[in-house]
Amino acid sequence: MIWLLFKNCSKNKKSKTIKSDENYLQVNNSKSIIQELLPKLDIFNDLDTSNDNLFVTEKHFAYLSISDPYNEFKKCTPEKTEAEKSVVIENDIEVIKEIDDLEASIEDAMVINNRFSKVSEKHLKSLQCPFTWNFEPEVWKKNIANRIEKKYGKYNTNISSVRFSFEKYISNLLISCGLFKMNKVDRAHDKLINIWEWLDKLDDKNEPTYLAIRDGLKHIVMSTLCHVLFSMNRAQCQQLFEMITRFNNLDSKSRAAINAIRAAVCIDIGGQSLQNVVQYAKTACELDPDTVQWNYFLSIAMTAQRQYLNTNISCPTNEEFDSIQQAIILSNEPNPYFNFHRMHLMTNKILYHYHSDNNRGKSIRNENKLEKIKKDFLNIKELIKEIVSTEPEDPHLVIKCAKSLMTLPYLTEDDIFLSKQIISIAVNMAFHDFTVIRKIQKSIEIFRELVYTYKEMNEKESNLKTTNIQNQVKDSDDDLENDLILILDKYEKGSKPVLDLINLFEKYDGINRWKIMAQICSYSLLFKESSNLLVGVEQFMMLIKNKNIADSDIIKKHKSIFIKDHSKVFNLAELVCNEIKLAITFGQIENPDQIQLFLDQLTKIMDVCQLKSKKVNPNFILEIIGCSKKENRDNIFKQIDADNQQNDLQITKQIVSKNSTKQRRIKHTSNNHHTRAPKSKPRRRHHRYD
Known part of the structure; x- marks a missing residue:
């Protein structure tokens, strides 16, 4: 009966289609794009890796955000302005034109169709779906559909395969809601029908996890469709409304599923919706402690709420770790999403303590402390390798692994090479998915931004060291000068x-x-x-x-x-x-x-x-x-002069004595010249050699 109703749901006249991002639909040469992108990681070679500097900045924490890991949407709910008619979505090519009289158009449709049914807005509010979960009106003024498509990618929005995943369910549900709020009613209707068909096929797969929570998942889809039909066909809206099992009449597992999905949707929406997100996830765990996914949602919810209430620069709580650890323990097989979130929490904790110690002025130059921190980061790298080695099917999760590795403060050339390998894996997984290429581009931009920050901080620290040394030398010189003056005073007194x-x-x-x-x-x-x-x-x-x-x-x-x-x-x-x-x-x-x-x-x-x-x-x-x-x-x-005079006198005497001896020898030779004729030749020869 329900399926026949879905098949026979009438559709309004098709609305104008949204101008799509050409890059999103057509990826002509992903490999060439990657070949251009990967060399940009080589900027790491410009860093001076010879020192032991580890810099943790606020940017590191910004990229740890659960709701906005790439820091693309700094405000989940925009402030009201006078120019609300035209809202420009950051990082999107498309400009969404908000129609001021959208609500008025829907109200007119309600009046026209009012004669066909008795269902009212009050009745609709008793249902459980994103339209009744009290999100701020400003939330829907963003292009939620486009944002979710880019966040989850083609893999997680493709429900043509008969395989259940919470990512596929949540992404398609939010896309349909976003389309409806953009006045793309027909597209929203079609998306919901596609979700129902997908769930209907899953009914025959006999998957225990899905079957246990099926009624809760279908309750949300039917409730969402009921809101769409309320503006399209009141008669069918009335029929569908009467077929929906009320929330209080559902079993505990189904009610748990609804609370868990609500928590997950709040996380994707972000902003003020995170204030109560933990309570929804806790309720799911209490109603259905056997479904391990709820523990994962609880940990994610606590992380998102902590970041919203205390900013991203905060330390994960023990409850966050306990919940994700519980999910990992209860899981029958390794779940890459669970392991990634645990790694994410560990990274957050290490960065927070390091950053906190720096701000408190604690010395981190101790060799043992530095080695401990480096060892912690090495453990994070090993966890990332383990996640990738499990061969997750979600290319966006693989890109997150690469981004997590590239944004660590302590990196080596081997880590850059590993990052390139992980990125290549993601590209091969989703060759024609531009959302993957886009996330790779964003990840590399983040990496390069951090490298430039490292270089600036290195330069500042080097200049600071030089200045400190100069000041220390100056102070030391002043102290030495004062000490020397004291010594001089003591010297003049006989010391x-x-x-x-x-x-x-x-x-x-x-x-x-x-x-x-x-x-x-x-x-x-x-x-x-x-x-x-x-x-x-x-x-x-x-x-x-x-x-x-x-x-x-x-x-x-x-x-x-x-x-x-x-x-x-x-x-x-x-x-x-x-x-x-x-x-x-x-x-x-x-x-x-x-x-x-x-x-x-x-x-x-x-x-x-x-x-x-x-x-x-x-x-x-x-x-x-x-x-x-x-x-x-x-x-x-005086003694030197006396010595000089005495030396001069001795030299003079020696010269005089030598000259006198020579004269006597010449005179003696002259007197004996005739009496000793036979020896005259030798004498002449002797004088010649003198």
């Missing part, structure tokens, strides 16, 4: 500055330690006796072991704090070399081995510091420390 300088080593590190060492070295050379030359040279040799220091202003533009003229700058290497030359030249070093040691060090210093050979300057230290210190060096220079 030993070398010991105080050595004590500063424990307080400072890095370049400031070298600055302290340079002060010790210059003090040893400028203000201590010549017996400490070896100590000063050894200290300097320690400085130039670091080539960066040897070529720095610490050496080339040295300033000693112990010189009253603080603007006095000199080359510490030149001072050391000059002191070594002075000591060797004027015999202040008596040990031959020590002389050789100093000569070797002098050669090395000149080579490392790239100094040119200069004459010894006895006044070099005096020029550095200034006249105020002249009295401290007078005795030394």
